[in-house]
Amino acid sequence: MPFVHAADTEQVLDAYAGAFVASPHGIPSRFRNGAHEFFEQLDWFRREDCERLPEELAWARRECPVVPSGFDGGQYVVTRYDDLRTVGEHPEIFSSTTPGVQHVPVALPPLDLDPPLHRDFRQFLNPYFSRSFLSRYLPRMRELADSLIDGVIDRGRLEFVSEFAIPFTAGSLARVVIDDDDPDRMERAVQAVTGVATGDPSAFERVAGAAAEILSERSAGPAGHDDVLQSLITARVGEGRPLTLDEQLGVVTVLLLGGLDTTRGAIAHIGRFLAQLPGFEQRLRRPEWVRRDLEEILRHASTVSVMGRTVVEATQMQAVVVPKVNARWELQSVGRPEAGPNQVLVRVHACAICGTDVWMANGTLSFREFPLVLGHEGVGEVVAVGAGVTQRKIGDRVGIPMVQKRCGKCDFCREQHPNSFVTAANCAAPILTGVNVDGAHAEYIAADVDGTVLLPDAVPYELAAPTLCAGFTVWAGLRRAEVKPSGRVAVVGIGGLGHLAIQYAKAAGYHVTAVTHSLGKRDLARQLGADEVVTDGAGLKAAGGADLIMHTSSNHAAVAGAMEGLRPWGKVVMMGIATDEMTLPALPLVSHSYQIIGSAHNGFEYLAEALDFVARGAVTPMIEVFTKERVAEAYEKAANGDIRFKAVVTY
Numbered sequence: 001m002p003f004v005h006a007a008d009t010e011q012v013l014d015a016y017a018g019a020f021v022a023s024p025h026g027i028p029s030r031f032r033n034g035a036h037e038f039f040e041q042l043d044w045f046r047r048e049d050c051e052r053l054p055e056e057l058a059w060a061r062r063e064c065p066v067v068p069s070g071f072d073g074g075q076y077v078v079t080r081y082d083d084l085r086t087v088g089e090h091p092e093i094f095s096s097t098t099p100g101v102q103h104v105p106v107a108l109p110p111l112d113l114d115p116p117l118h119r120d121f122r123q124f125l126n127p128y129f130s131r132s133f134l135s136r137y138l139p140r141m142r143e144l145a146d147s148l149i150d151g152v153i154d155r156g157r158l159e160f161v162s163e164f165a166i167p168f169t170a171g172s173l174a175r176v177v178i179d180d181d182d183p184d185r186m187e188r189a190v191q192a193v194t195g196v197a198t199g200d201p202s203a204f205e206r207v208a209g210a211a212a213e214i215l216s217e218r219s220a221g222p223a224g225h226d227d228v229l230q231s232l233i234t235a236r237v238g239e240g241r242p243l244t245l246d247e248q249l250g251v252v253t254v255l256l257l258g259g260l261d262t263t264r265g266a267i268a269h270i271g272r273f274l275a276q277l278p279g280f281e282q283r284l285r286r287p288e289w290v291r292r293d294l295e296e297i298l299r300h301a302s303t304v305s306v307m308g309r310t311v312v313e314a315t316q317m318q319a320v321v322v323p324k325v326n327a328r329w330e331l332q333s334v335g336r337p338e339a340g341p342n343q344v345l346v347r348v349h350a351c352a353i354c355g356t357d358v359w360m361a362n363g364t365l366s367f368r369e370f371p372l373v374l375g376h377e378g379v380g381e382v383v384a385v386g387a388g389v390t391q392r393k394i395g396d397r398v399g400i401p402m403v404q405k406r407c408g409k410c411d412f413c414r415e416q417h418p419n420s421f422v423t424a425a426n427c428a429a430p431i432l433t434g435v436n437v438d439g440a441h442a443e444y445i446a447a448d449v450d451g452t453v454l455l456p457d458a459v460p461y462e463l464a465a466p467t468l469c470a471g472f473t474v475w476a477g478l479r480r481a482e483v484k485p486s487g488r489v490a491v492v493g494i495g496g497l498g499h500l501a502i503q504y505a506k507a508a509g510y511h512v513t514a515v516t517h518s519l520g521k522r523d524l525a526r527q528l529g530a531d532e533v534v535t536d537g538a539g540l541k542a543a544g545g546a547d548l549i550m551h552t553s554s555n556h557a558a559v560a561g562a563m564e565g566l567r568p569w570g571k572v573v574m575m576g577i578a579t580d581e582m583t584l585p586a587l588p589l590v591s592h593s594y595q596i597i598g599s600a601h602n603g604f605e606y607l608a609e610a611l612d613f614v615a616r617g618a619v620t621p622m623i624e625v626f627t628k629e630r631v632a633e634a635y636e637k638a639a640n641g642d643i644r645f646k647a648v649v650t651y
């Protein structure tokens with residue numbers, strides 16, 4: 001389908017480009033600055049641009065194969081063969097139905113159709129463009145060529161496009177598309193088609209008029225023809241309906257629009273090669289030339305500059321990218337993931353910022369190269385399921401915690417432990433959301449179905465997100481400590497984990513003492529459910545002591561101090577991530593038979609329980625919600641410890 005209109009020989013020959021355009025919903029900001037100026041300013045209909053195009057396309061194929069252009073409100077120019085194939089083979093994403101490079105106000109089936117209707121049209125049209133069918137027009141085309149040559153032969157020279165390519169193409173195509181018995185009307189049709197070929201603005205109307213006249217005559221009379229027009233009357237498309245008049249005339253229009261410039265251009269190229277290449281004429285005169293050489297000419301000197309598609313399904317998404325260590329978190333446009341086998345694609349609604357995210361962003365922990373897309377407290381809705389997925393369906397509300405998949409074959413995996421942070425630390429090749437693969441600080445995430453958990457309906461996304469790591473962490477720690485019913489639990493540190501630990505311990509029926517130096521948090525601790533609030537170990541002891549101390553911060557000294565209030569056979573459960581050394585009093589460990597326990601999620605069953613508490617309203621994470629546009633601020637505040645108590649980013 002030609003989009004470049006060229007009036008004379010030189011222009012036709014210059015029009016070659018061979019690119020492909022798909023209009024996007026927007027140009028990704030990532031490309032804006034680095035984009036090549038040529039493409040930003042590109043006008044497909046400007047001659048100088050067409051001249052530079054081959055060279056610029058070569059640059060793009062090397063440096064930026066899908067290059068944004070500012071043409072017509074913003075388009076991508078897709079330059080590599082493989083990408084063109086992808087675009088062409090996915091009409092559900094790259095649709096033909098919306099106007100492309102050149103907006104034509106009428107329907108142009110099948111050019112502007114997507115499957116399945118597109119297939120229906122091609123099915124009835126294809127036979128009329130087969131070699132064997134078209135060969136019936138060969139004698140007339142020879143006649144036409146002879147008479148055109150006869151007209152100029154005495155002159156010894158000709159303007160090849162206007163005196164041969166256009167009249168020959170128009171005369172032949174008029175025959176193929178509008179094959180009428182009435183010689184006068186046929187002559188009018190040829191004149192009108194020639195008008196189209198030379199850019200006469202009223203010509204389309206005259207073609208449509210002639211076609212409509214013939215169509216209506218033939219519809220009324222007996223069927224006696226076998227040609228394109230007749231097929232427009234007899235064809236059935238969609239659910240077996242006939243074509244509308246608009247569709248019938250649209251096909252006629254697109255055949256002329258599609259056939260005239262292209263064939264004229266191809267013939268012009270052949271004319272040029274004949275004039276310039278010694279021996280070319282001899283090659284063309286060989287009987288088998290058509291299949292081989294014509295295809296080669298079309299490949300080498302294409303008359304189609306560009307094809308248009310409109311992106312109807314987003315292929316990009318906004319994601320939070322941490323460009324390098326300690327850098328500002330940025331919202332960027334990146335490729336949207338797809339659900340692979342055994343994966344689900346989740347439209348993320350919210351993702352909380354975890355202390356571990358801060359540590360990865362500031363380089364304290366490192367699992368992969370920057371740039372990073374973090375986030376292991378993401379929740380959202382399943383919008384697509386990959387092959388083999390049976391446990392989840394579109395519409396399910398899910399969370400994607402950190403441990404997405406274990407390798408399944410290392411020594412650790414062979415022992416069949418439940419998935420948990422212990423898996424993350426011990427499996428030889430685990431897949432860890434937001435750690436060694438992209439996380440959920442993004443609009444979409446594709447995750448292994450077994451690495452997702454169903455969310456109870458009653459838990460809003462904003463509250464589910466911090467439960468995926470923080471809530472999970474403290475509840476799993478409490479469960480692992482196995483405190484006796486009616487036991488006494490002390491929570492040291494009232495922060496992201498601690499404020500949840502108080503609530504979970506209280507909801508589980510324990511007597512809860514909050515240990516905090518911060519006067520400002522005393523009232524809060526009580527509101528969260530603490531029975532007592534003390535400042536240190538002596539206070540804890542005076543208040544009756546504790547069977548369990550929950551170490552929820554990185555302040556080891558505070559915990560060591562609080563152990564003064566730990567009762568005989570008491571336990572300390574450590575849940576916060578720290579990379580330094582911890583010093584504990586040695587003697588009471590033995591004399592009081594203490595247990596020091598580490599806890600690291602320990603299994604998804606504790607996450608399910610943790611979510612149930614939130615669903616019942618027994619535990620409510622304290623959150624500060626940020627829109628994704630404010631993610632940089634959310635991170636700054638989280639990194640500085642200024643959030644009460646969990647930053648949740650919505651997407």
Ligand code: HEM
Nearest residue numbers: 001110111112122254255258259262263266303304307308
């Ligand atoms: C050198 C000659 C030709 C070239 C290089 C050429 C090129 C192309 C290209 C690249 C397309 C795909 C456009 C797209 O999908 O966006 C196309 C489509 C089309 N062309 Fe041609 N074409 C040529 C001759 C013709 C002729 C002679 C006719 C009519 C008799 C024609 C009718 C059409 C039609 C109807 C379509 C739409 C097909 C569909 O959507 O399924 N073309 N052409």
Ligand SMILES: [Zn+2]
Nearest residue numbers: 354355356469
């Ligand atoms: Zn976490």
Ligand SMILES: [Zn+2]
Nearest residue numbers: 407410413427
């Ligand atoms: Zn493993």
